[in-house]
Amino acid sequence: MYRWDFTPIWAHGDLLLAGLGNTLVLTAVALAGGLPVGLALALARLSGNRLMAAPAGLVIEVFRTTPPLVQLFWFYFGLPIILNVEMTPYLAAALTFTIQSGAFFAEIFRAGIVSVDKGQSESARAIGMSKAQAMRRIILPQAVKRMFPAMMERSIELMKTTTLVATVSYADLLYQANELAQKTFRPLEVFTAAALLYFVTITLVSALGALVERRMAQSGEMTR
Amino acid sequence: MTYRWDFTPLLDNWQALAMGAVGTVRLFAVCLVLGLGFGLIVALARRSRWRLARWVSIGFIEFFRNTPVLVQILWFYFALPMLVPVEITPFTAAIFGISLNSAAYSAEIYRAGIQSIEPGQWEAARAIGMSGLQTLRRIVLPQALRRVLPALTNRGIEIFKMTTLASVVAYIELLHQGKLIASLNFNPLEVYTVIGALFFLFLYPLVRATYALERRLARSD
Amino acid sequence: MDTPLLRLAGLDKRFGDRAVFSGVDLDVKRGDRIAIIGASGSGKSTLLRCINFLERPDAGRVILNGEPVGAERQRSGGTETRYDEGSLNRLRQRVGMVFQQFNLFPHMTALGNVMEGLVTVKRMARAPAGERAMAELARVGLADKAEAYPAHLSGGQKQRVAIARALAMEPEILLFDEPTSALDPALVGEVLDTIQALAAEGRTMILVTHEIGFAYHMATRVLFLAEGGIYEQGTPDEVLKAPRRPLTQAFIAGHRRFSF
Ligand SMILES: Nc1ncnc2c1ncn2[C@@H]1O[C@H](COP(=O)(O)OP(=O)(O)OP(=O)(O)O)[C@@H](O)[C@H]1O
Ligand SMILES: [Mg+2]
Numbered sequence: 001m002y003r004w005d006f007t008p009i010w011a012h013g014d015l016l017l018a019g020l021g022n023t024l025v026l027t028a029v030a031l032a033g034g035l036p037v038g039l040a041l042a043l044a045r046l047s048g049n050r051l052m053a054a055p056a057g058l059v060i061e062v063f064r065t066t067p068p069l070v071q072l073f074w075f076y077f078g079l080p081i082i083l084n085v086e087m088t089p090y091l092a093a094a095l096t097f098t099i100q101s102g103a104f105f106a107e108i109f110r111a112g113i114v115s116v117d118k119g120q121s122e123s124a125r126a127i128g129m130s131k132a133q134a135m136r137r138i139i140l141p142q143a144v145k146r147m148f149p150a151m152m153e154r155s156i157e158l159m160k161t162t163t164l165v166a167t168v169s170y171a172d173l174l175y176q177a178n179e180l181a182q183k184t185f186r187p188l189e190v191f192t193a194a195a196l197l198y199f200v201t202i203t204l205v206s207a208l209g210a211l212v213e214r215r216m217a218q219s220g221e222m223t224r
Numbered sequence: 225m226t227y228r229w230d231f232t233p234l235l236d237n238w239q240a241l242a243m244g245a246v247g248t249v250r251l252f253a254v255c256l257v258l259g260l261g262f263g264l265i266v267a268l269a270r271r272s273r274w275r276l277a278r279w280v281s282i283g284f285i286e287f288f289r290n291t292p293v294l295v296q297i298l299w300f301y302f303a304l305p306m307l308v309p310v311e312i313t314p315f316t317a318a319i320f321g322i323s324l325n326s327a328a329y330s331a332e333i334y335r336a337g338i339q340s341i342e343p344g345q346w347e348a349a350r351a352i353g354m355s356g357l358q359t360l361r362r363i364v365l366p367q368a369l370r371r372v373l374p375a376l377t378n379r380g381i382e383i384f385k386m387t388t389l390a391s392v393v394a395y396i397e398l399l400h401q402g403k404l405i406a407s408l409n410f411n412p413l414e415v416y417t418v419i420g421a422l423f424f425l426f427l428y429p430l431v432r433a434t435y436a437l438e439r440r441l442a443r444s445d
Numbered sequence: 446m447d448t449p450l451l452r453l454a455g456l457d458k459r460f461g462d463r464a465v466f467s468g469v470d471l472d473v474k475r476g477d478r479i480a481i482i483g484a485s486g487s488g489k490s491t492l493l494r495c496i497n498f499l500e501r502p503d504a505g506r507v508i509l510n511g512e513p514v515g516a517e518r519q520r521s522g523g524t525e526t527r528y529d530e531g532s533l534n535r536l537r538q539r540v541g542m543v544f545q546q547f548n549l550f551p552h553m554t555a556l557g558n559v560m561e562g563l564v565t566v567k568r569m570a571r572a573p574a575g576e577r578a579m580a581e582l583a584r585v586g587l588a589d590k591a592e593a594y595p596a597h598l599s600g601g602q603k604q605r606v607a608i609a610r611a612l613a614m615e616p617e618i619l620l621f622d623e624p625t626s627a628l629d630p631a632l633v634g635e636v637l638d639t640i641q642a643l644a645a646e647g648r649t650m651i652l653v654t655h656e657i658g659f660a661y662h663m664a665t666r667v668l669f670l671a672e673g674g675i676y677e678q679g680t681p682d683e684v685l686k687a688p689r690r691p692l693t694q695a696f697i698a699g700h701r702r703f704s705f
Contacts, residue, residue: 002307065427066420067385069392070399074420077412082227122499123548123607127562127614128538130530137565141552160292167392174295187302195291195299202290 008184009193019176020197026093026172027159033098034158038105043135046110056106063103069164072096076168089170093162101158108150112143145216152209156202163198173197233409234418237401244401245422251387251397254319256380259326266327267334268360281331288328294389297321301393318390326383333375337368374438381427381434388423398422448511450475450649451496451618456505458491465491466673469505473618473651478644480660480681481653483670484696489653492670493620496651497540498533509536510617538566541616545623547603549595555582555606556591559613567614581609585639601632605639612643619643619650626655657700661685669693 009016044056063071076092116139124134166175177194181187234241269281288296301317341364349359369376391400398419406415451473458465465488473479481489494500496507498514506526507514514536515528550558559578563569569577582588585605595603604624611619621640625633637659643650644663654660660667660681667684669677669692677684677693688694 061428061431062420062424065381065431066423067388067399069388070416070420070423073399073403073412074416077406078416079413081413117548119544119546119548120550123542123544123550123610124561125499125534126497126537126542126544127610128534128566129562130534133565137561138550142550145552156290163292163294164389166294174292174298177295178298181302188304188306191295191299191303195295198291198295199287203286206290 002188004189005186006189006193008186009180009189012180012184015176015180016173016194016197019171019173020201022170023159023162023172023174024201026090026097026162026165026170027155029094030097030101030158030162031155033094034101034105037098037102039109041102041106042109042113045106046113059099060103060106063100064107068096068100068161069167071100072164072168089165089168092168093165093170097158097162100161101154104154104157105151108147108154109143111150112147113139115146116142148213148216149209152206152213156206156209159202159205160198227413229414230411231414231418233411234405234414237405237409240401240405241398244396244398247395247397247400248384248387251315251318251322251390251395252384255322255326255383255387258319258323259383260330260376260379262323262327263330264334266331267338270331270335271338284324285328285331288325289332293321293325293386294392296325297389297393314390314393314395317393318387318395322383322386322389325386326379329382330376330379333372333379334368336375337372338364340371341367371441374434374441377430377434377437381430384427385423447474449473449508450477450510452508453496454506454508456492456495456507457503458488458495458500459503464673466670467504469674471668471675473649475617475649476647476665477649478663478665479651480664480667481651481670482655482657482660482667482684482696483676487670488673489670490622493542493622493651493653496618496620497537497542498528499542501528507536509539534566538562538614539617540620541611541614541618542620543604543607543611543622543624545626547595547600547607547627549598549603549607549610551595554592554594555587555598555602555609558595558606559610562610562614578609578613581613582606584612584642585609586635599632600628601635604628604636608636608639608643617649619648621650621652621654623653623655657685657697669696671696 041056041060044052045060047053072092075096076087076089079092079095080087113135120138120142121134124138125131129137162172163174165172166178169175173194177190181190184190266281266284269277270285272278272281297317297320300320301312301314304317304320305312345363345367346359349363350356354362387397388399390397391403394400402415402419406412409415449472451471453469453471456469457467469492471479481492483489491500495502498507504526514532515526518525518527549555550561553561556575556578559581560571560574563574563577564571567574579588579591582591585608587602587605587609590598590602590606595606598606608624624640625636628636633656637656640650640652641663652660652663662681664681666678667681668675669684669688671692677688677690683689684693685697688697
């Protein structure tokens with residue numbers, strides 16, 4: 001029978017927590033970048049202008065359809081060759097996950113926007129609003145409320161996907177766990193602890209999201 | 225600035241890539257069957273009469289959905305051998321991680337599908353004397369599966385993408401072979417472009433088919 | 446001669462290869478109240494929506510106060526009319542519209558709905574915009590519902606807020622597309638009363654309706670649409686009481702159960 005021993009992990013707990021911190025930073029950066037990128041891609045795809053819609057559609061489909069790990073390797077190992085620049089793990093990861101989550105957010109934005117009744121944009125246009133005003137004042141505020149659950153779900157997927165950066169040596173939680181496992185020869189305890197840390201963090205984030213969602217539903221006078 | 229793309233090393237190594245492709249497809253096929261199959265069992269346990277079965281299944285779903293699949297694969301690869309005295313190959317570890325993760329996701333899909341069937345369907349079947357199990361098998365599941373087919377297809381596509389994670393534990397699949405070729409020929413740009421393109425060319429038709437399926441089901445409902 | 450407030454000249458509209466109407470001419474003078482009637486699918490809504498360009502006419506011009514909307518250009522195959530967004534937005538401020546389905550903005554209060562155009566389109570400051578909006582709500586009898594969200598209003602109240610929203614822009618013409626068709630019969634009256642009050646103020650309006658009796662009392666002129674155009678027109682007495690052409694006669698006969 002295996003004798004569990006978590007003491008070496010307590011001793012290096014700060015390492016895991018620092019890793020968790022880096023995971024959260026990367027997630028936040030990709031989220032902050034991915035939301036505007038996603039909105040821009042969605043608006044371009046819905047613009048009705050082929051010169052904008054086609055490239056936006058291509059970016060969206062490619063980043064949704066190819067494996068994230070291949071994307072990360074492409075940005076980390078491949079892109080510096082074209083651009084002739086130094087690539088850091090952080091930069092490669094931030095780029096990959098910003099564009100990738102942007103591609104997923106774009107489809108959520110798009111679905112939200114087209115789900116708003118056509119009469120809404122018509123009555124906005126009928127009082128003289130421009131397309132941009134109607135989008136900003138009338139359509140997006142209604143769409144965003146509906147999109148919130150999908151956005152939340154995608155953000156959690158994003159946080160889980162950031163574990164891939166461990167493969168290019170960005171010191172996230174998984175990378176730190178792997179280091180620690182090798183240092184302490186206690187892979188069972190270390191990986192179990194890491195899994196639990198992820199579980200607790202992600203469960204907390206989704207619970208928070210569910211809470212916000214319920215608040216929005218309660219205060220939401222928009223349910224017809 | 226003007227980098228000259230050179231695909232010859234990749235063409236020369238087509239056999240290594242082909243071997244990787246076989247590994248990818250093999251892992252995908254196993255995980256697809258196990259993941260979607262086990263998911264159905266978990267979904268049924270989730271609505272079982274027995275509280276214990278419900279709790280176990282909820283715990284399973286929550287745990288595997290709320291931890292990253294790469295952590296799961298590495299756990300099965302590095303941690304599980306400490307507990308059980310069997311050798312865990314990269315293939316086994318990847319199967320465990322990807323299948324269980326996919327089971328948790330697909331269980332939620334099945335559940336949503338079963339819940340979407342109107343109570344009248346159950347009542348009508350019970351009214352002609354069918355048992356609960358018969359109703360589930362003959363009336364509810366066929367309709368529910370039809371409704372969730374697009375979601376399941378999406379899951380399948382996700383499983384295919386997830387197979388690349390097995391390269392982290394050195395299972396021989398496409399990305400692993402790509403890494404190898406790139407490190408020998410110093411051509412990561414070409415390699416990862418080609419690997420990405422291969423995945424895209426294979427998966428995109430499926431993505432389109434799923435869209436079409438969604439539209440068709442939306443119309444017929 | 447007075448220039449008409451609104452003139453439609455040779456308006457065509459197709460959807461794909463199906464023509465909805467062609468060559469529609471219409472003059473609307475200040476103070477006119479025009480009721481448009483016709484069978485379902487005869488193009489009543491489409492004609493109304495071409496006036497404020499929610500639909501683009503395929504040919505012909507809309508002329509407001511003597512100024513044609515859009516710019517004509519010579520093209521190899523003839524002339525083509527180009528419409529730029531800015532001028533359409535200005536036109537729409539001068540032409541108010543009330544929809545069958547109300548289309549209130551569900552994320553804004555009744556007051557917010559009425560203020561919206563004043564603040565974002567007319568760039569009024571919030572305080573005076575709020576005062577104006579309150580006055581409009583009071584006019585339709587809903588001052589006490591200013592803070593209510595659309596979800597908490599009855600259908601009739603929603604439509605009255607929608608009318609206030611259109612009025613707030615101080616339009617020169619009001620377009621109504623079957624404003625009472627989506628309402629419970631019990632709520633139709635309050636909306637018709639509101640429209641009647643606007644008519645009494647001498648406002649110019651075009652009303653698509655199935656309420657033949659209301660059209661008779663309210664309108665100064667009635668148009669009957671059929672066969673891809675204005676099939677018959679005249680005073681309410683002429684068109685509704687003594688129609689001359691067969692399709693109009695059949696249509697009115699179908700509505701005889703309404704008393705005038
Ligand atoms: N966006 C559209 N695309 C294609 N066809 C349309 C569109 N809008 C209207 N039509 C068609 O144009 C014709 C006229 O429609 P319209 O809505 O103007 O009729 P209507 O007289 O208002 O009818 P109703 O009394 O039912 O409201 C109909 O045959 C309709 O199907
Ligand atoms: Mg109509």
